[in-house]
Structure formats: structure tokens, C-alpha cells
Amino acid sequence: MVRTVSSDRLRERFEAFNEIGTTERGGVNRPSLSDANRRARDTLVEWFEAAGLGVTVDELGNIFGRRSGRNDDRSPVLVGSHVDSQYNGGRYDGVVGVLGGLEVVETLNDAGIETERPIEVVAWSNEEGVRFQPDMLGSGAFAGKFDADFAYDLTDKAGNRFGDELERIGYRGDAPCEPRDLHCYLELHVEQGPKLADAGHSVGVVEGVYGFVWLDAAFEGTADHAGPTPMHQRHDALVATGDVVEAVRRIAGTGGDDLVGTVGSVDVSPNAINVIPERVDFTVDFRSYDDGTVERAAEKVRKEIAHAADREGVDWECEAVMRIESQSFDDDLVETVAGAADDLDAEYTRLVSGAGHDASYLNRVCPTAMVFVPSVDGVSHTEAEFTEWDDVVTGTNVLLNAVLAEAGGAADAA
Amino acid sequence: MVRTVSSDRLRERFEAFNEIGTTERGGVNRPSLSDANRRARDTLVEWFEAAGLGVTVDELGNIFGRRSGRNDDRSPVLVGSHVDSQYNGGRYDGVVGVLGGLEVVETLNDAGIETERPIEVVAWSNEEGVRFQPDMLGSGAFAGKFDADFAYDLTDKAGNRFGDELERIGYRGDAPCEPRDLHCYLELHVEQGPKLADAGHSVGVVEGVYGFVWLDAAFEGTADHAGPTPMHQRHDALVATGDVVEAVRRIAGTGGDDLVGTVGSVDVSPNAINVIPERVDFTVDFRSYDDGTVERAAEKVRKEIAHAADREGVDWECEAVMRIESQSFDDDLVETVAGAADDLDAEYTRLVSGAGHDASYLNRVCPTAMVFVPSVDGVSHTEAEFTEWDDVVTGTNVLLNAVLAEAGGAADAA
Numbered sequence: 001m002v003r004t005v006s007s008d009r010l011r012e013r014f015e016a017f018n019e020i021g022t023t024e025r026g027g028v029n030r031p032s033l034s035d036a037n038r039r040a041r042d043t044l045v046e047w048f049e050a051a052g053l054g055v056t057v058d059e060l061g062n063i064f065g066r067r068s069g070r071n072d073d074r075s076p077v078l079v080g081s082h083v084d085s086q087y088n089g090g091r092y093d094g095v096v097g098v099l100g101g102l103e104v105v106e107t108l109n110d111a112g113i114e115t116e117r118p119i120e121v122v123a124w125s126n127e128e129g130v131r132f133q134p135d136m137l138g139s140g141a142f143a144g145k146f147d148a149d150f151a152y153d154l155t156d157k158a159g160n161r162f163g164d165e166l167e168r169i170g171y172r173g174d175a176p177c178e179p180r181d182l183h184c185y186l187e188l189h190v191e192q193g194p195k196l197a198d199a200g201h202s203v204g205v206v207e208g209v210y211g212f213v214w215l216d217a218a219f220e221g222t223a224d225h226a227g228p229t230p231m232h233q234r235h236d237a238l239v240a241t242g243d244v245v246e247a248v249r250r251i252a253g254t255g256g257d258d259l260v261g262t263v264g265s266v267d268v269s270p271n272a273i274n275v276i277p278e279r280v281d282f283t284v285d286f287r288s289y290d291d292g293t294v295e296r297a298a299e300k301v302r303k304e305i306a307h308a309a310d311r312e313g314v315d316w317e318c319e320a321v322m323r324i325e326s327q328s329f330d331d332d333l334v335e336t337v338a339g340a341a342d343d344l345d346a347e348y349t350r351l352v353s354g355a356g357h358d359a360s361y362l363n364r365v366c367p368t369a370m371v372f373v374p375s376v377d378g379v380s381h382t383e384a385e386f387t388e389w390d391d392v393v394t395g396t397n398v399l400l401n402a403v404l405a406e407a408g409g410a411a412d413a414a
Numbered sequence: 415m416v417r418t419v420s421s422d423r424l425r426e427r428f429e430a431f432n433e434i435g436t437t438e439r440g441g442v443n444r445p446s447l448s449d450a451n452r453r454a455r456d457t458l459v460e461w462f463e464a465a466g467l468g469v470t471v472d473e474l475g476n477i478f479g480r481r482s483g484r485n486d487d488r489s490p491v492l493v494g495s496h497v498d499s500q501y502n503g504g505r506y507d508g509v510v511g512v513l514g515g516l517e518v519v520e521t522l523n524d525a526g527i528e529t530e531r532p533i534e535v536v537a538w539s540n541e542e543g544v545r546f547q548p549d550m551l552g553s554g555a556f557a558g559k560f561d562a563d564f565a566y567d568l569t570d571k572a573g574n575r576f577g578d579e580l581e582r583i584g585y586r587g588d589a590p591c592e593p594r595d596l597h598c599y600l601e602l603h604v605e606q607g608p609k610l611a612d613a614g615h616s617v618g619v620v621e622g623v624y625g626f627v628w629l630d631a632a633f634e635g636t637a638d639h640a641g642p643t644p645m646h647q648r649h650d651a652l653v654a655t656g657d658v659v660e661a662v663r664r665i666a667g668t669g670g671d672d673l674v675g676t677v678g679s680v681d682v683s684p685n686a687i688n689v690i691p692e693r694v695d696f697t698v699d700f701r702s703y704d705d706g707t708v709e710r711a712a713e714k715v716r717k718e719i720a721h722a723a724d725r726e727g728v729d730w731e732c733e734a735v736m737r738i739e740s741q742s743f744d745d746d747l748v749e750t751v752a753g754a755a756d757d758l759d760a761e762y763t764r765l766v767s768g769a770g771h772d773a774s775y776l777n778r779v780c781p782t783a784m785v786f787v788p789s790v791d792g793v794s795h796t797e798a799e800f801t802e803w804d805d806v807v808t809g810t811n812v813l814l815n816a817v818l819a820e821a822g823g824a825a826d827a828a
Contacts, residue, residue: 130686191642192639192641192642193638193639193641193642193643193644194642194643194644194647195642210641212641214687214688222793223793223795223796224607224792224793224794224795225606225607225768225769225792225794225795226674226676226678226699226701227606227607227624227626227674227699227701227767227768227769227770228605228606228607228608228609228767228768228769228792229607229608229674229768229792230607230608230674231663231666231667231674231675233608233792236663236676238659238677238678238680239659239660239663239677241656241659242655242656242657242659242660242663242677243656243660245652245653245655245656245659246653246656246657246660249645249650249653249656252645253645260640260641260643260644260645261645262640262650262688262690263652263656263691264640264652264682264685264686264687264688264689264690264691265682265685265686265687266652266680266682266685266691267685268678268679268680271678271679271680271681272544272678272679272795273628273678273679273697273699274628274676274678274699274795275678275795276676276678277677277678277680283687285640285641285687285688287640287641353641353642354639354641354642354643355639355641355642356641378638378639378642378643378647379636379637379638380638380639381637381638381639381684381686381688381689382637382684382692
């Protein structure tokens with residue numbers, strides 16, 4: 001039978017949770033390991049314990065709440081997401097998946113349902129990566145991509161160590177952060193793109209995640225006075241950068257049907273109205289579901305950078321600082337999610353995520369899939385981020401029924 | 415007869431002066447009304463008084479040192495420049511003209527020369543405009559472009575008022591800052607461009623100063639996630655800016671034989687590797703000796719900004735925050751400078767200054783001209799700024815003999 005969560009309880013929790021670190025413009029500011037992030041974690045642990053979950057914090061600060069199964073030795077069904085935010089970010093990103101996971105457990109508790117497998121709800125550390133890079137640090141470490149010492153030594157712009165800050169907020173746990181036997185991982189998340197909203201669908205059945213490359217690049221020319229320096233004697237780092245901004249747009253437009261490319265960050269030095277830019281540091285982000293497309297785009301832009309530098313007579317640097325292969329989720333688990341949506345008569349779109357998620361790393365550990373709910377106007381990572389509440393509830397219902405299908409044994413109790 | 419200054423005394427003063435606010439990389443950091451700027455002013459006043467000059471400080475903090483003439487009622491010959499610096503700027507910019515003026519007086523004192531007209535040496539306030547905008551504030555107010563209350567209410571980035579800071583460092587004088595009867599103004603300055611160094615000449619005879627326009631512009635689009643947002647749904651403020659950076663280069667390349675154009679400052683928001691730029695604030699600087707060329711360039715780039723905004727689907731703003739007409743210096747005074755260089759057998763280039771100078775404003779008050787000395791590699795506004803000492807001395811000798819020619823009566827005493 002199809003079960004449904006309590007919209008009111010979920011809503012009440014959602015609103016109360018987002019009182020923590022709330023901003024004037026209606027967003028939240030809870031970057032990783034901040035005081036607001038600590039208060040969010042404390043609230044979550046309190047609610048986990050009130051729901052009867054056994055709480056474990058691992059050495060990276062990942063928080064697990066465990067509901068025993070009828071056969072507690074069987075590998076658990078893991079659900080969750082993250083509760084750290086962007087600086088002045090939105091209220092839905094990450095929160096929907098963690099509170100949705102908790103709501104699944106509460107619904108089972110209310111209905112007195114015992115599942116065959118244990119169910120765990122997780123909040124991963126440092127998903128956003130705005131204070132400490134790389135992003136998806138907690139899930140990456142869990143998947144064996146990073147070790148704890150690597151994470152501890154990361155520093156924010158103020159020079160604070162991840163390890164020290166984790167200790168400071170009281171979430172440097174004892175449990176090892178390493179791969180373990182999981183039956184599957186299911187993550188509910190906002191889409192952060194426009195596809196579901198454009199289609200008018202409440203749910204996205206996510207079949208995989210784009211691969212991406214992040215490049216840190218720079219041009220270095222000569223800082224001359226903008227007046228007396230003739231055009232033909234200039235070595236302007238910004239003119240070279242302008243070429244690359246245009247090239248990234250052109251490469252993205254022709255390099256593959258799903259390729260996207262962005263120059264997101266540009267820092268000009270000395271950045272004065274009457275001085276020719278001496279140095280520009282900038283970033284390039286390319287993403288596609290096809291890893292070869294990403295590789296070719298990175299190769300093309302490297303050539304464009306070298307060519308722009310040659311034309312302008314400036315030096316250049318370009319380094320790949322992050323490269324994540326695309327991930328195809330488990331076919332059977334994706335069909336479980338689609339089946340749950342069908343059972344609920346929820347209209348859904350099958351899609352691939354352009355954004356990275358903790359699920360990308362979990363996919364290396366166990367069968368993984370995701371449930372998306374729409375982002376109005378495709379907006380995320382800003383305070384204007386918004387999802388219609390009915391869609392949050394529908395997505396949580398899909399999560400609940402997918403969890404029940406995977407955890408097994410629910411029919412007995414129903 | 416041709417007279418020459420004391421290279422040793424000038425050098426000693428130059429080195430001692432540049433001990434004030436010196437930086438690790440060999441430049442100086444004495445921005446307007448800073449503590450270092452105060453110490454530089456104190457030193458200058460001390461040296462002025464030791465040279466027998468009568469010191470007056472006006473309400474804008476401009477410092478005048480007056481040497482009486484035989485006929486003290488006649489209008490004075492004014493020489494000078496400025497002693498404020500860029501943040502981490504060079505040791506020559508401004509300083510050469512003020513200490514050169516003082517050296518002219520010391521040379522006359524040593525030789526016991528009385529001139530017909532009085533001679534005044536001036537250090538203008540806030541020429542650089544890096545801490546308080548607009549630049550050339552002291553000379554502009556002297557020429558009647560700004561009044562004192564306008565200047566007092568200007569604030570730096572920290573919110574400190576110009577008037578309060580001037581008071582704080584003890585240089586808010588009583589004398590009114592307003593146009594008065596001057597026989598002429600002569601300013602010795604480093605070229606800040608490559609022409610003299612390219613020509614291998616020690617001196618530049620400056621016939622005028624480029625006009626310029628400064629534009630503050632911005633694009634505002636939408637800050638979406640760099641992954642899930644398809645290329646055709648983007649409104650990327652940086653892509654539009656890239657178009658304008660290229661357009662400025664193109665306009666400068668074709669808009670007139672002396673037109674130069676620069677985008678010097680770019681600020682991207684939110685400036686994150688994985689977020690499509692929502693807003694970019696940037697500046698445009700166009701200069702030419704022909705004011706119509708500057709106007710046409712500004713009009714062209716405004717069209718390019720509107721077109722780039724339309725193509726990308728973003729909003730735009732563009733405002734002219736500064737517009738200075740080109741200045742042609744007084745023909746007779748320019749020939750006095752050229753004659754002084756001829757008499758000294760100094761090789762010189764006749765040229766027009768691409769950089770703005772206090773002389774641009776003084777040209778509205780009285781006959782004005784400038785003497786340039788070369789900037790090695792054309793470099794200025796950085797700690798690497800350098801002029802060969804022999805060239806500084808040659809330029810000061812040209813200044814001395816031009817001053818003698820204008821102040822009159824020196825032959826009697828010689």
C-alpha cells in the first residue's frame with residue numbers, strides 16, 4: 001500500500017530548522033562548521049534522539065541516526081543529505097533531504113511499522129564547499145576519496161583548520177569515516193535547475209549526475225597607466241580573460257548537447273579605473289554527462305587560454321583543481337523511485353543532475369539514486385531559492401515509499 | 415646664461431623624502447591624508463622654511479612656499495606637483511616636481527639671485543585620487559572646479575571624511591582655495607608612458623593633456639547554479655562584460671590615432687566557481703587629445719553595452735562619472751620650456767600627456783606648461799616606477815632655466 005508523510009509535522013520542523021541562521025532576505029547563512037551550523041546540528045541530533053534514532057557522529061562530523069530493523073544485521077537503507085549552507089544561501093538545499101529522511105522515520109514510527117532492514121538518516125559534513133574546499137567532503141571521505149587527516153588540514157580564508165573547527169563545535173566524533181556495507185542510498189534534494197518547473201512536474205527521478213572539471217587559471221601582464229600607454233604596447237590580463245569568457249560560452253554552445261561552461265569567479269589586480277590590469281585570476285567550470293565531452297572542453301579552453309595569452313603578450317597558468325567523473329545511478333534503484341512515484345500518481349521527469357551531490361560519492365559505495373523536487377525558476381544557492389510546499393511533500397512521499405520498498409517487511413505491519 | 419641645480423642636494427633630499435612611507439619592494443605608500451602623507455608634508459614644510467620660503471596652507475591643504483621677488487606685487491611664477499602617492503606606488507610620481515621646485519629655489523638662494531617676480535613652490539592635495547575621488551582635488555578646487563565643502567564631504571572606503579582627515583593631520587589651513595593672479599605654472603613630472611624612453615630622450619616638452627571620460631557601468635543578470643542551468647536559459651553578467659572588454663579594445667583600435675581605452679576594474683558577484691555571475695560592476699576609461707574622439711568612443715561603448723545586455727538578457731547601467739576636456743598648454747610657455755632644453759643641449763620630445771595632472775586644472779587659471787622626464791619601460795603607479803637620476807637632474811635644470819626666463823631679472827644678479 002502507498003503511505004504518506006505528515007505535511008504539517010514536516011512543515012513545522014522545516015520552519016523551526018530554518019530559524020537557525022536565518023537572513024534578513026529570507027535565506028539562511030549556515031556555512032560549514034560555523035556557530036549556526038553547530039546549532040543546526042544540535043537541533044538535528046535532538047530530533048533524531050526524540051524519534052528514537054541511535055546517533056553516531058564520525059570523525060568527519062557526519063551525523064547518522066539509526067532505526068533498527070527486524071533483522072538488524074542486514075545492511076541498512078541510508079537516506080539523507082546535508083545541513084550546511086552557502087553563504088546567504090537558500091532554505092531548501094540539503095535541508096529537504098535530511099528532514100525528509102527524518103520524516104520517513106517518524107511516519108514509520110507513527111504507523112508502528114517495523115522494516116526488515118535498519119534505516120539510517122545521515123547529514124553529511126561540508127557538502128557546499130564554500131568555506132572549506134573541496135565540496136562534498138564528508139561523503140567523499142566516507143567513499144574513500146579523502147582521508148580524515150587531509151580533511152583536518154584544510155583551512156578557510158581566515159586560516160582556521162577544518163579539524164580545529166570541527167572540534168570547536170563539538171562534532172569531531174569517534175566513529176571511523178570509511179565505506180561500510182549499505183543496502184542502498186537514497187537522497188531527496190531540490191533540483192537547482194529549471195527542468196521540473198518547466199515540465200510542471202512535482203518529482204524528478206534522477207538517473208545520474210554530470211561529471212565536471214574545475215580549472216583555476218590566471219593571466220599575468222603589465223600594470224601600466226591607462227592614459228599614456230599606447231594600445232600596441234599593452235599587456236592587459238583582462239583583455240585576455242575577456243577572450244576566454246567568450247571562448248567558454250562558444251565551447252559550451254558547440255561541444256556537446258548537454259555541455260555547460262561557466263566562468264564564475266574573476267579577480268582583477270590592481271583593479272583600478274586608470275590602471276591596465278596586471279593580473280587576473282579566474283575559474284572555469286565545465287559539466288556534461290559524458291566524461292569525454294568534459295575532457296575535450298577542458299582541452300579546448302586550455303588552447304584558448306594559451307592563444308589569448310600569446311595574442312596579448314601575457315603569461316598564463318591553468319590547473320585542474322577538481323575533476324569528478326559522471327555517475328550513473330543503479331538501474332534497479334532508479335526504477336524503485338520511479339515505481340514509488342507511479343504508485344503515488346506523481347508526474348515525474350527522468351533527468352540527470354547537473355549539480356554535484358553527496359549521492360555522487362555514495363554511488364561508489366552502494367546502489368544509489370535520488371529524488372528531485374522542483375526549484376521555482378531553477379534558482380538555487382541564493383536566498384531566493386524556493387520550492388512549492390506541495391512538491392516537498394510529494395517528494396518526501398516518494399522517498400518514503402522507495403525506502404519501504406528497499407527496507408522490506410513493511411507489508412507485515414501495515 | 416644657463417644655470418644648473420645641485421644633483422647631490424636634490425638626490426639627498428629625494429632619498430630622505432622617500433624614507434617616509436617606504437615599502438618593502440622599494441616603493442612608497444603615502445596615500446592622501448594618511449599618517450605617512452602627514453610626515454611627508456611636515457618634512458616639506460620644514461625644508462621650505464629652511465630655504466627661507468614663506469609657507470601658506472590653504473583650506474584644501476595645498477601647501478605653498480613663497481620666495482619674494484624684487485617686485486613682490488607682480489604675479490608669481492608657480493612651480494610644483496604633489497606628494498600624495500598611490501597605494502604602494504612609486505618614488506618619482508609627484509615628488510620629482512615638488513622637490514625639483516624646491517631645488518630651483520635653493521639654487522637661486524645659493525647663487526644670490528633675486529628675480530623680478532616672486533616664485534612659489536606648491537604641493538597640491540589629493541592628486542592621485544586613490545583614497546578620495548575625484549583625483550586632482552586640490553588643484554581642481556584652486557581652479558574653481560570644486561568648492562571646499564564638496565571636498566570636505568568626500569569619504570574614503572572606511573567612511574572617513576576628507577575634511578575630518580585633513581583636520582586630523584593638521585593641514586586644514588585658513589587661506590582660501592581659489593583662483594588668483596599667477597604669471598604662469600610650470601610642473602615637472604615623470605612621463606608615466608614609454609615615449610621618452612623609446613626615443614632615448616631625457617626631457618619631454620609637454621604641449622597639452624589628453625581629455626578623458628570615466629564610465630561606471632554594470633550588468634545584472636541571474637545567479638543560477640553553474641551545473642543544472644542550460645546554456646540557453648542563462649543571463650550571465652560576466653559574458654556580457656566579456657563582450658564589452660573586447661569592444662573597448664576594438665573601439666580604441668579604430669576610433670582615432672591616439673585613442674586609448676581600458677577596462678581597469680571588474681567586480682563580480684557572487685564570484686563563486688560554481689555560480690553564474692549575477693552582477694558585474696566595471697569601469698571604462700577612454701582618452702584622446704581630441705575631445706570629439708573621446709565623446710564618440712563613449713557613445714560607441716554605450717551602444718555596445720546595451721547590445722551585449724540585450725543579447726544576454728541582462729539589465730545594464732552606464733554613467734559618466736568623470737569627464738575632463740583636453741587641455742592645450744600656452745604656446746609661449748611651451749616654447750620657453752623648449753628653449754630651456756635647447757640651451758642645456760638636452761634632447762627632447764614634444765608630446766602630449768595621456769595622464770591627467772594638476773597642470774590640467776592650472777591651465778584654466780594661468781599660462782601653463784610641463785616638463786617630463788622618462789619613465790623606464792613606461793611604468794608608473796607601481797613600486798617598480800623608475801627614472802634614471804641623470805634624467806631627473808636634466809629635467810630639473812630645464813625647470814630652473816624656464817623659471818628664470820619667466821620670473822625675470824636674474825641676469826642682473828648673475
